[in-house]
Amino acid sequence: xxxxxxxxxxxxxxxxxxxxxxxxxxxxxxxxxxxxxxxxxxxxxxxxxxxxxxxxxxxxxxxxxxxxxxxxxxxxxxxxxxxxxxxxxxxxxxxxxxxxxxxxxxxxxxxxxxxxxxxxxxxxxxxxxxxxxxxxxxxxxxxxxxxxxxxxxxxxxxxxxxxxxxxxxxxxxxxxxxxxxxxxxxxxxxxxxx
Amino acid sequence: xxxxxxxxxxxxxxxxxxxxxxxxxxxxxxxxxxxxxxxxxxxxxxxxxxxxxxxxxxxxxxxxxxxxxxxxxxxxxxxxxxxxxxxxxxxxxxxxxxxxxxxxxxxxxxxxxxxxxxxxxxxxxxxxxxxxxxxxxxxxxxxxxxxxxxxxxxxxxxxxxxxxxxxxxxxxxxxxxxxxxxxxxxxxxxxxxxxxxxxxxxxxxxxxxxxxxxxxxxxxxxxxxxxxxxxxxxxxxxxxxxxxxxxxxxxxxxxxxxxxxxxxxxxxxxxxxxxxxxxxxxxxxxxxxxxxxxxxxxxxxxxxxxxxxxxxxxxxxxxxxxxxxxxxxxxxxxxxxxxxxxxxxxxxxxxxxxxxxxxxxxxxxxxxxxxxxxxxxxxxxxxxxxxxxxxxxxxxxxxxxxxxxxxxxxxxxxxxxxxxxxxxxxxxxxxxxxxxxxxxxxxxxxxxxxxxxxxxxxxxxxxxxxxxxxxxxxxxxxxxxxxxxxxxxxxxxxxxxxxxxxxxxxxxxxxxxxxxxxxxxxxxxxxxxxxxxxxxxxxxxxxxxxxxxxxxxxxxxxxxxxxxxxxxxxxxxxxxxxxxxxxxxxxxxxxxxxxxxxxxxxxxxxxxxxxxxxxxxxxxxxxxxxxxxxxxxxxxxxxxxxxxxxxxxxxxxxxxxxxxxxxxxxxxxxxxxxxxxxxxxxxxxxxxxxxxxxxxxxxxxxxxxxxxxxxxxxxxxxxxxxxxxxxxxxxxxxxxxxxxxxxxxxxxxxxxxxxxxxxxxxxxxxxxxxxxxxxxxxxxxxxxxxxxxxxxxxxxxxxxxxx
Numbered sequence: 001x002x003x004x005x006x007x008x009x010x011x012x013x014x015x016x017x018x019x020x021x022x023x024x025x026x027x028x029x030x031x032x033x034x035x036x037x038x039x040x041x042x043x044x045x046x047x048x049x050x051x052x053x054x055x056x057x058x059x060x061x062x063x064x065x066x067x068x069x070x071x072x073x074x075x076x077x078x079x080x081x082x083x084x085x086x087x088x089x090x091x092x093x094x095x096x097x098x099x100x101x102x103x104x105x106x107x108x109x110x111x112x113x114x115x116x117x118x119x120x121x122x123x124x125x126x127x128x129x130x131x132x133x134x135x136x137x138x139x140x141x142x143x144x145x146x147x148x149x150x151x152x153x154x155x156x157x158x159x160x161x162x163x164x165x166x167x168x169x170x171x172x173x174x175x176x177x178x179x180x181x182x183x184x185x186x187x188x189x190x191x192x193x194x
Numbered sequence: 195x196x197x198x199x200x201x202x203x204x205x206x207x208x209x210x211x212x213x214x215x216x217x218x219x220x221x222x223x224x225x226x227x228x229x230x231x232x233x234x235x236x237x238x239x240x241x242x243x244x245x246x247x248x249x250x251x252x253x254x255x256x257x258x259x260x261x262x263x264x265x266x267x268x269x270x271x272x273x274x275x276x277x278x279x280x281x282x283x284x285x286x287x288x289x290x291x292x293x294x295x296x297x298x299x300x301x302x303x304x305x306x307x308x309x310x311x312x313x314x315x316x317x318x319x320x321x322x323x324x325x326x327x328x329x330x331x332x333x334x335x336x337x338x339x340x341x342x343x344x345x346x347x348x349x350x351x352x353x354x355x356x357x358x359x360x361x362x363x364x365x366x367x368x369x370x371x372x373x374x375x376x377x378x379x380x381x382x383x384x385x386x387x388x389x390x391x392x393x394x395x396x397x398x399x400x401x402x403x404x405x406x407x408x409x410x411x412x413x414x415x416x417x418x419x420x421x422x423x424x425x426x427x428x429x430x431x432x433x434x435x436x437x438x439x440x441x442x443x444x445x446x447x448x449x450x451x452x453x454x455x456x457x458x459x460x461x462x463x464x465x466x467x468x469x470x471x472x473x474x475x476x477x478x479x480x481x482x483x484x485x486x487x488x489x490x491x492x493x494x495x496x497x498x499x500x501x502x503x504x505x506x507x508x509x510x511x512x513x514x515x516x517x518x519x520x521x522x523x524x525x526x527x528x529x530x531x532x533x534x535x536x537x538x539x540x541x542x543x544x545x546x547x548x549x550x551x552x553x554x555x556x557x558x559x560x561x562x563x564x565x566x567x568x569x570x571x572x573x574x575x576x577x578x579x580x581x582x583x584x585x586x587x588x589x590x591x592x593x594x595x596x597x598x599x600x601x602x603x604x605x606x607x608x609x610x611x612x613x614x615x616x617x618x619x620x621x622x623x624x625x626x627x628x629x630x631x632x633x634x635x636x637x638x639x640x641x642x643x644x645x646x647x648x649x650x651x652x653x654x655x656x657x658x659x660x661x662x663x664x665x666x667x668x669x670x671x672x673x674x675x676x677x678x679x680x681x682x683x684x685x686x687x688x689x690x691x692x693x694x695x696x697x698x699x700x701x702x703x704x705x706x707x708x709x710x711x712x713x714x715x716x717x718x719x720x721x722x723x724x725x726x727x728x729x730x731x732x733x734x735x736x737x738x739x740x741x742x743x744x745x746x747x748x749x750x751x752x753x754x755x756x757x758x759x760x761x762x763x764x765x766x767x768x769x770x771x772x773x774x775x776x777x778x779x780x781x782x783x784x785x786x787x788x789x790x791x792x793x794x795x796x797x798x799x800x801x802x803x804x805x806x807x808x809x810x811x812x813x814x815x816x817x818x819x820x821x822x823x824x825x826x827x828x829x830x831x832x833x834x835x836x837x838x839x840x841x842x843x844x845x846x847x848x849x850x851x852x853x854x855x856x857x858x859x860x861x862x863x864x865x866x867x868x869x870x871x872x873x874x875x876x877x878x879x880x881x882x883x884x885x886x887x888x889x890x891x892x893x894x895x896x897x898x899x900x901x902x903x904x905x906x907x908x909x910x911x912x913x914x915x916x917x918x919x920x921x922x923x924x925x926x927x928x929x930x931x932x933x934x935x936x937x938x939x940x941x942x943x944x945x946x947x948x949x950x951x952x953x954x955x956x957x958x959x960x961x962x963x964x965x966x967x968x969x970x971x972x973x974x975x976x977x978x979x980x981x982x983x984x985x986x987x988x989x990x991x992x993x994x995x996x997x
Contacts, residue, residue: 058298074223075216077453079404080486084909087404115216129214133206136873139881140686141213142404142453148214163922171917174909176404176454177686178884180917181924182877 044108048073049117063099063107064088067114075115075145079174086173089146090114096153096172115145118152128152131190132183139177147173151187160191196868199702200695201938202930204873207691208710209451209684218451221421222408222483229410229479230259232293232472233300235307236491237282240316240559240902241331244280244289244309252303257295260476261307264289267471268439270464273338273347275527275562277437277464277471282311283332283526284559285903286491288465293472293480318897318995320500320523320556321360324368326351331526331557338528338557339371350554361991363393363969366502366519370552372534374610376541377548382515385547386506388588394577394969397894397994398498398523401566402914405453406489411469412479419446422466425455427690428681428809429724430462431715437467443812450713455685456885457565458494460726465492490907495895496566497532498523499573500992505546507585511596516546518574522555523994525563530555535570539949540578542608542837543620543656544600551610559902560895560995565726567885568945571657572952573971576889579653579953580960580967587965593652593957594633598624602656602839614834616935619865620654623841623929627652627863630927631843645851648858651844651958653886655949659838659866659942660732660935662828665810666741667720668697669799670749671821672791674769674784676703679711679813681722682734687878687944689725692871693734696938697824700742702767703783718816720825721807728838728942731870732933736828739937745824748797749786752822756781756789783822790822799823832935839865840946842883842954848962850982853975855962857887857921862950864928868939872928879926879947886951888915890959891972897995913972 042056048071055070064081067073067090076099079087083101090099091113118126128151131137138144147170154161154169161169166187167180175183188194212218249261263278270276278288289309294300315329322328323336328351330336335347352360352368360366383389403423410421418438424430427449435442452459469480484492499520506515518540520533537551568575586596601620607613628634633650641648669677678697682690690712698708711717720741723733750761753771757779765774772780781789790797799818802811805827814825842862848855862879869875892913896905906912932939952971959973960966968977980987989997 068223069225073216074219077220077405078222079406079453080909082486082908084486085404115214119215125214132214133210136204136207136210136688136877138210138213138686139877140404140454141209141218141451142220144213145216167917167922174404174914174916176402176456176914177877178881178915178920179877180884180920181880184917184922 044105046108047111049113057104059105061104063090063102063104063112066104067099073114073116077142077145079142086150087143087146089149089173091149091153094153094156096150115148118148126152128155128187128190132186135182135186135189137179137182137186139179143173143175147175147183155191160193163188198699200699200705202869202872204871205695205705207688220405220451220453221410221423221449224410224421226412226479229481230293230295231297231300232291232469232480232482233297233304234288234291234488235304235309236488237285237287237289237311239282239311239313240285241314242282242311243314244311246310247290248308251306252292255299255303255306257299258303259293259295259478260472262291262468262472262475266475272334273332273526273528273557275464277468284491284561286488286561291468291472291482293476297483316559316902318558318560318899318902319993320521320558321357321992323556323558324350324352324521325357326353331559336557337371337555338524339555340528340531363391363502363991365391365504370519370554372553373551374537375550376610376612379515379517379548379550382546382548383506385508386514387509388507388585389504390581390585391502391504392577392581392967392969393502393992394499395992395994396499396573396576396971398496398563399893399895400490400495400561400912401456401458401493402909402912403454403456403458403489403493406484406486407459407465407493408482408484409466409469410479410481411473413473417444417446418470419448420466420470421448423452423459424449424683425452425459425685425726426461426683426724427712428715428719428722431809434462434466437462437464438470442809446715448714449683452683452685456567457569457726460565460724487907491561494564494566495525495561497530497563497569498994499533499536500994503577503581505581505585507589509589511586511589511591511599513544513546513600514548516540516544516549518550519552522553523558523563524555525561526557526559527562528555528557529562529564532570532573536574538609539571539574539656542602542606543654545602545606560897561904568655568657568949571945572655572889572949575653575655575949575953576956576971577969579651579957583957583960584965584967594624594628597652597654602837608835616834616836617867617933618837618839619929619931620839620841622931623839623863623865626927626929627841627843627861630925631859631861633843636845646847646849647962649846649848649958649962651954651961653842653950653953653955653957655840655946655953657728657838657945657949658835659728660836661723661729662733662736662832664723664733664737665720665806665825665827666737667810667813668738668741668745668824669817669821670745670783670787672784672788674707674782676701676708677711678708678738679717679719680734681719682712682730683725684713685725688871688874689730689734692874693730693738695870696735696738697742700739700746703769707769718813720813721809728944728946731866731940731942732836732936735870735936735938735940736830740826740828740830741824744826745822748790748822748824752786752789752793752797753781787821791819797822799825803827836935836941838942838946840879840943840950842950844954844958846958846962848959848978853978860921860924862924862926862947864926864943864947866928866943867931867933867936867941869928869930870938870940875928875943876926878944880924882944882947883924883951884915884920885948886955887920888913889952889971890955891974892919894972895995899996
């Protein structure tokens with residue numbers, strides 16, 4: 001769990017911006033019709049995978065929604081849309097976040113990285129991506145982008161973690177197929193320890 | 195052990211790169227121009243009748259494009275699941291859908307719709323319904339029995355005394371609905387030295403596939419396109435076409451990647467057809483967005499068991515007789531059948547001399563049930579493991595030896611019909627596992643360490659693992675490439691790819707020269723089986739084999755007619771067809787393919803066998819003239835039961851003060867014939883191990899009996915195993931002895947991989963607690979603490995879905 005983004009800070013930020021938080025059961029806006037049009041600037045610049053993207057973003061819109069439906073970056077998946085499964089994990093200023101529970105407006109001045117940004121510009125796979133292939137880490141693949149982002153953030157902070165450290169760092173990413181062992185093998189391989 | 199080019203070797207499946215780059219598309223990732231978003235309104239109550247629906251305010255809202263209700267759709271006979279309903283039978287039963295330009299508008303429109311529902315009596319625990327005077331889940335009755343002789347509703351009630359004696363763990367005397375038997379049961383028990391009776395409860399729980407079953411649909415020139423979340427590919431077509439009331443030829447199904455199914459997406463389910471109907475009504479592409487909450491409701495769940503088993507053991511440990519009685523929790527749609535399968539599993543894994551099964555399928559107003567990884571087999575595996583341990587103890591025998599004595603082998607006969615097996619080597623699997631795990635050595639280690647105790651468990655899993663009669667289709671093009679068309683779905687097992695290797699093996703093609711076509715019916719795919727029931731490996735190595743053999747025959751004939759001699763004079767290697775007597779005289783595969791196009795007829799697919807399925811026919815017709823076509827129906831001989839078997843050994847360290855335990859080590863051994871794809875098999879064994887660990891202690895439905903509301907819907911409340919719930923390292927291996935009824939000796943494994951795990955876990959927990967049998971899954975920490983401290987459990991005996 002990201003220590004910078006505690007639940008209390010998130011709720012405070014939400015209240016401060018006078019916006020209804022995304023409900024637990026899906027994309028939801030009870031107050032949409034009540035707000036005067038143009039009350040908040042909607043056309044904003046985002047830094048996604050090192051590129052500047054200009055996009056129209058509603059105040060209560062989540063980062064996952066913006067990435068998937070407005071920027072064509074469907075690699076980030078929605079498994080629950082309520083901050084439980086980690087399938088939507090992205091990296092914001094070096095720290096993993098659940099993009100389903102992040103308001104896009106809150107990342108306007110930050111660097112956001114998604115699974116699409118892991119590859120080098122020339123298409124060379126990130127060591128983690130290659131290691132996941134070599135170890136056959138994914139099964140159905142739906143949790144894989146989230147697993148990759150959590151693992152990438154971990155290795156950037158701790159390049160040679162123990163297997164147990166990896167297990168704990170990855171605990172926010174659920175895999176229903178139960179591919180945990182193969183994901184751990186992949187991450188250990190990518191860190192040069194296999 | 196045969197020396198294969200591809201079989202038994204690891205490879206990189208073509209879809210894995212997309213999975214690690216984010217390019218792999220799942221149903222919800224697709225966008226089409228003009229697409230609108232649909233959201234569902236689902237029932238807030240467990241059982242009711244919709245009295246009125248007022249959509250006027252919603253329809254007046256800007257951006258609302260349409261409303262779909264049950265009245266817009268064909269009627270469905272109760273208790274089968276409709277697409278939308280006016281008679282909701284569980285919390286979450288879909289009543290209507292709203293389509294709008296954005297999801298936000300759809301949600302707001304939903305809030306403006308007024309639905310009046312009259313509540314009806316509901317049931318959350320089958321025993322509450324069986325009790326005389328208790329509520330029925332459906333107005334038509336509380337039992338629904340499906341059988342070939344005729345399916346129908348019934349009302350079955352037990353007296354309070356009969357319910358109480360069932361709760362007390364005695365043999366049930368209440369009315370049952372189905373029965374099968376073989377051998378002389380009375381004699382079997384008379385011959386037994388030890389007889390054990392054990393009541394058991396296995397609580398159902400949700401599949402919770404990672405990908406909610408969002409679907410997108412649109413129509414073009416009379417063809418309906420569906421982007422769905424499907425376990426199977428071509429097998430989905432007839433069912434989906436039926437749901438949409440169109441012909442198969444007017445349907446295109448795209449399902450390249452599916453985020454998990456585990457039995458909940460085997461065939462087309464009603465919701466998959468909702469966007470098609472909606473799109474037809476409003477003339478816009480419709481994407482139905484299914485939320486995690488709705489995936490819990492609609493995404494299926496394991497059938498619950500409340501049962502009783504009586505086992506007889508001879509002095510040497512051989513199982514002489516088994517008597518099984520199961521009350522099945524079938525949910526509201528009577529989708530189940532697990533109970534009889536559980537009996538079948540006992541007949542295979544423990545091979546009793548005589549056996550009886552009796553069952554009562556009871557309806558409840560909980561989430562709909564369906565097949566879930568080893569449906570019936572894995573519940574009974576969990577229940578049986580501690581019983582086998584207890585028998586061993588009472589007979590003074592080793593727990594491993596008792597299992598080996600009864601283990602499925604080549605002489606085993608199973609099921610009511612006492613069919614033989616194609617082959618079975620469970621004893622060899624147990625030996626291998628015991629060695630890898632150091633079963634002998636671990637037993638000598640100290641058991642207690644302060645408040646912690648060690649437990650060692652052995653588990654065995656089984657599921658039938660193959661079927662027959664499906665089609666294979668391959669093609670060689672003039673560039674020399676082998677195209678393998680597979681109608682196998684992609685739910686994450688890679689079996690669509692591993693079974694395709696069979697064709698490359700027969701034709702000795704380099705894997706780099708092979709291309710697999712899958713994931714969309716527009717890829718011209720053959721009629722293949724469902725991806726469930728562990729069938730794919732056996733079934734589709736066979737279909738790819740027969741298609742490749744058909745191509746091989748044709749290639750030799752073409753070579754002979756082009757270069758002289760007879761077909762028998764030719765052989766293949768290095769992607770060439772050459773004279774055995776003079777290997778310099780030959781034709782490349784590409785040249786053969788070009789010649790096939792010139793010759794036409796069966797060589798290029800202009801004509802084809804009469805016995806292939808209509809789906810395969812259309813695919814061949816589309817491919818005709820593009821190369822050398824190999825197409826055939828799998829008519830290879832097959833008789834008897836094709837078993838998938840597995841065993842597992844586990845060590846846990848259980849803290850008597852907290853009731854929590856850590857899994858120290860796990861070894862799983864697959865007995866699935868020849869290993870097709872070692873890494874893929876390891877994934878199944880390890881993924882299955884995790885599923886078993888979840889079922890053993892973490893996952894179950896909890897329903898509030900007062901209001902019929904589900905208490906746990908999200909991932910964490912549902913107890914899905916996380917990284918920290920499972921051991922850091924899981925080991926697996928395989929027996930790897932070829933089965934005689936498959937050209938490569940391969941059988942399937944997906945479900946036994948879980949059964950052995952949950953069984954090993956219940957065995958280990960029992961061992962840690964000096965042989966105490968809870969007779970219940972999941973075994974949660976509070977149950978262990980209550981037992982250790984001598985307190986009563988928080989649930990009534992045999993109670994389910996609540997506590």
